[in-house]
Amino acid sequence: MGMEILVSTAKFLIVMTVILVSVIILVYLERRISAFIQNRTGPNRVGPYGLFQAIADVVKLLLKEDIVPKNAYKPVHDLAPIISIGAALSTFAVIPVGNTIELFGTTMKLMIADVNIGILYILSVTSIGVYGITLAGWSSNNKYSLLGGLRSSAQLISYELSMGLSIIGVLMISGTLRLDQIVQHQTMYIGGWLPNWNIFLQPVAFITFVVAAFAETNRLPFDLPEAEPELVGGYHTEYTGLKFGLFFLAEYANMITAAAVITTLFLGGWHLPYAENLGLSAFTLSLLQVLAFCAKVTVILLFFIVTRWTLPRFRYDQLMDIGWKVMLPLAIANVLVTGLILVL
Amino acid sequence: MGSNGTMIRKKDLTIWQKTYIPEIVKGLRLTISQMFKPKFTYNYPEERFKPAASFRGRPVLAEENGVERCVACGLCSRVCPALAIEVQASETELEKERYPIKFEINMVRCIFCGFCEEVCPEEAIIMSNEYLLVFNNQEEAVFGKDKLLTPVEKLHDRLEFLREHR
Numbered sequence: 253m254g255m256e257i258l259v260s261t262a263k264f265l266i267v268m269t270v271i272l273v274s275v276i277i278l279v280y281l282e283r284r285i286s287a288f289i290q291n292r293t294g295p296n297r298v299g300p301y302g303l304f305q306a307i308a309d310v311v312k313l314l315l316k317e318d319i320v321p322k323n324a325y326k327p328v329h330d331l332a333p334i335i336s337i338g339a340a341l342s343t344f345a346v347i348p349v350g351n352t353i354e355l356f357g358t359t360m361k362l363m364i365a366d367v368n369i370g371i372l373y374i375l376s377v378t379s380i381g382v383y384g385i386t387l388a389g390w391s392s393n394n395k396y397s398l399l400g401g402l403r404s405s406a407q408l409i410s411y412e413l414s415m416g417l418s419i420i421g422v423l424m425i426s427g428t429l430r431l432d433q434i435v436q437h438q439t440m441y442i443g444g445w446l447p448n449w450n451i452f453l454q455p456v457a458f459i460t461f462v463v464a465a466f467a468e469t470n471r472l473p474f475d476l477p478e479a480e481p482e483l484v485g486g487y488h489t490e491y492t493g494l495k496f497g498l499f500f501l502a503e504y505a506n507m508i509t510a511a512a513v514i515t516t517l518f519l520g521g522w523h524l525p526y527a528e529n530l531g532l533s534a535f536t537l538s539l540l541q542v543l544a545f546c547a548k549v550t551v552i553l554l555f556f557i558v559t560r561w562t563l564p565r566f567r568y569d570q571l572m573d574i575g576w577k578v579m580l581p582l583a584i585a586n587v588l589v590t591g592l593i594l595v596l
Numbered sequence: 597m598g599s600n601g602t603m604i605r606k607k608d609l610t611i612w613q614k615t616y617i618p619e620i621v622k623g624l625r626l627t628i629s630q631m632f633k634p635k636f637t638y639n640y641p642e643e644r645f646k647p648a649a650s651f652r653g654r655p656v657l658a659e660e661n662g663v664e665r666c667v668a669c670g671l672c673s674r675v676c677p678a679l680a681i682e683v684q685a686s687e688t689e690l691e692k693e694r695y696p697i698k699f700e701i702n703m704v705r706c707i708f709c710g711f712c713e714e715v716c717p718e719e720a721i722i723m724s725n726e727y728l729l730v731f732n733n734q735e736e737a738v739f740g741k742d743k744l745l746t747p748v749e750k751l752h753d754r755l756e757f758l759r760e761h762r
Binding site: 285289291293558559561 | 620623624626627628630631632633634635636637639
């Protein structure tokens with residue numbers, strides 16, 4: 253028992269460190285890539301190629317004064333970023349980053365918590381993240397913050413539906429809610445060569461899920477909660493210093509989680525096609541699979557970033573139109589068609 | 597309705613176009629191709645902008661064989677719209693007979709219009725290509741002859757340009 257706790261703690265610490273470090277890298281990449289897209293150079297002063305820019309920014313945020321507006325409701329104002337970051341980080345607990353690995357004579361699964369309702373856990377925890385944003389908007393006592401918070405709650409609720417429904421197709425195929433088994437199911441091959449990834453079996457679900465993931469993580473083209481030209485800064489207008497930093501961190505951690513969930517559900521998770529036939533030792537194979545998982549997540553994150561600098565922001569009514577009139581019917585139709593095919 | 601009252605019929609989109617997907621792919625292709633194009637940014641302190649000959653930087657006095665060309669006629673001072681130039685003439689043994697004993701340009705006042713250069717009969721005051729002007733106080737901003745005198749070789753490009761286009 254003591255061993256298990258130790259192992260869980262170790263996994264937890266490793267995953268947290270990796271996420272926090274990758275958030276820093278992600279912020280750097282975002283700024284650098286956006287600069288390249290606009291034919292600029294981006295941050296290139298702090299450290300080699302500006303790699304330490306994000307660290308300098310974090311230090312700056314830590315040293316800044318923490319201002320709470322006079323009419324803000326302080327307890328909730330303090331609580332909101334904590335909810336946000338908590339929800340963003342705890343989602344990662346159920347995501348399998350690799351197959352089982354043998355270390356120190358024991359076999360362990362490469363996920364923090366092996367929950368049997370993994371995907372439901374992810375959906376519910378990401379919904380808790382809405383509270384962070386809404387409460388932040390409300391407690392700031394600022395009309396722009398409030399509007400940002402309201403928008404985000406409306407947006408997230410609308411897209412949660414199509415997100416949940418698009419997952420159902422995947423669940424029907426794999427017949428389980430356990431994420432490791434969903435990945436396990438994707439390691440087979442169709443016709444002996446095409447990996448049995450859900451993106452090939454469920455392309456419509458993939459598209460709806462990715463669009464919903466964009467909306468859930470408040471990324472452009474769905475970043476209405478913080479639409480700068482309309483709402484100043486959106487829900488975090490009245491936040492400074494560390495608390496603003498937490499929101500920032502939560503946003504990027506959410507992106508990483510969303511990318512990881514997309515990878516797990518649709519891109520075969522840690523599955524590296526044909527690697528199991530190469531005759532590698534079990535340990536090397538596990539490591540390779542972890543690397544494959546990271547590579548897939550990175551590709552999706554790059555896609556997130558490039559999309560942000562390609563597409564303009566949707567109007568609020570367009571956003572709702574797409575959510576309710578396009579995504580939801582598409583997801584439902586997908587469930588129906590999948591069901592029909594499975595029955596036949 | 598168009599501006600002249602005729603109906604404008606927009607082309608109907610096909611279902612494939614209505615999904616936005618072709619346009620999104622097009623946009624992504626554009627942004628990704630832009631990523632690998634050359635950058636326009638100057639890495640400022642290391643890499644500096646090299647102005648063309650037509651650039652009007654800070655005005656300087658041309659110095660030929662160790663003597664300024666200026667004959668202290670005072671036309672530049674007269675034409676200066678910002679009243680930035682102050683000239684005091686004095687006599688000299690040289691062929692030009694007159695020279696400025698004091699020539700000051702107040703760089704806080706100067707608006708870089710280039711009128712002084714245009715009006716100068718001796719090609720003595722020239723707009724250089726220097727654009728880095730930093731002062732800590734008003735006194736420092738008044739440039740005397742020590743700062744203004746520049747060997748005429750350095751102003752070659754600008755003089756060529758002036759002779760061609762003036």
